[in-house]
Amino acid sequence: MTEDEFEAFYGRWAGPMTGQVYLVTGDLHEAQDAVQEAFVRAWDRRDKLDAARAPESWVRVTATRLAISRWRRGRRAAEAWARWGRQATAAAGGPQPGGVALERALRTLPPRQRLIVALFYVCDLPVGQVAAETGVSVGTVKTQLSRGRAALAPLLGDRPGLLEDRDA
Incomplete structure (x- = not known):
């Protein structure tokens, strides 16, 4: 895929993919970040992407996986902070910011x-x-x-x- 082809590809698919990932994540900012990261990764491998083989599928899957991975990491971090906050509160014998x-x-x-x-x-x-x-x-x-x-x-x-x- 040439630079011009990639530019046209980005122009055609960035908006719709953001909307699709937004529906998965429920967070517009997260969807925008995931789609941008997916397109950056696609740019790095644009020589391997073939316009005839629906590269939008690759970018969509990559963006969705990035969003899900970030969500999982965020959830694990929130659980760890919540777990720590409960332990700290119990150890302190009263409420304190976790x-x-x-x-x-x-x-x-x-x-x-x-x-x-x-x-x-x-x-x-x-x-x-x-x-x-x-x-x-x-x-x-x-x-x-x-x-x-x-x-x-x-x-x-x-x-x-x-x-x-x-x-x-």
């Missing part, structure tokens, strides 16, 4: 370590995926998780289950 102590504690960590700890504990990603997303080795992820737990322990107090050592 996640505030964890957010403050995380800010004390170096940026890379904070990212690794958040991806593993908050987003509930496996060690291998954390390594892939951060561009470091699995061993480095495990080291950063261990150091992060050690640094956060005194800040979070004795709250069982907050930073449990799950397959790290």
Whole structure:
């Protein structure tokens, strides 16, 4: 697919696909982001997309999968924050905003370590995926998780289950 063909393809399908993904997600902003990301990926492989083979199907499936993946990640993160908030409230013996102590504690960590700890504990990603997303080795992820737990322990107090050592 040439650049001109891709431009025409984008002009023809970006709007309708956004509407289709919006119907799946119920969130216009998320649909727009997913469709844009799908078209960026299509641009990177435009030499493999054949106008005769309905490339809009590939982009539609990619956009839908991106939206669903983001939704799942967001849901897992919300569940993790809610779980942490319930544990923190119970440990404190009364109501407190869920996640505030964890957010403050995380800010004390170096940026890379904070990212690794958040991806593993908050987003509930496996060690291998954390390594892939951060561009470091699995061993480095495990080291950063261990150091992060050690640094956060005194800040979070004795709250069982907050930073449990799950397959790290």
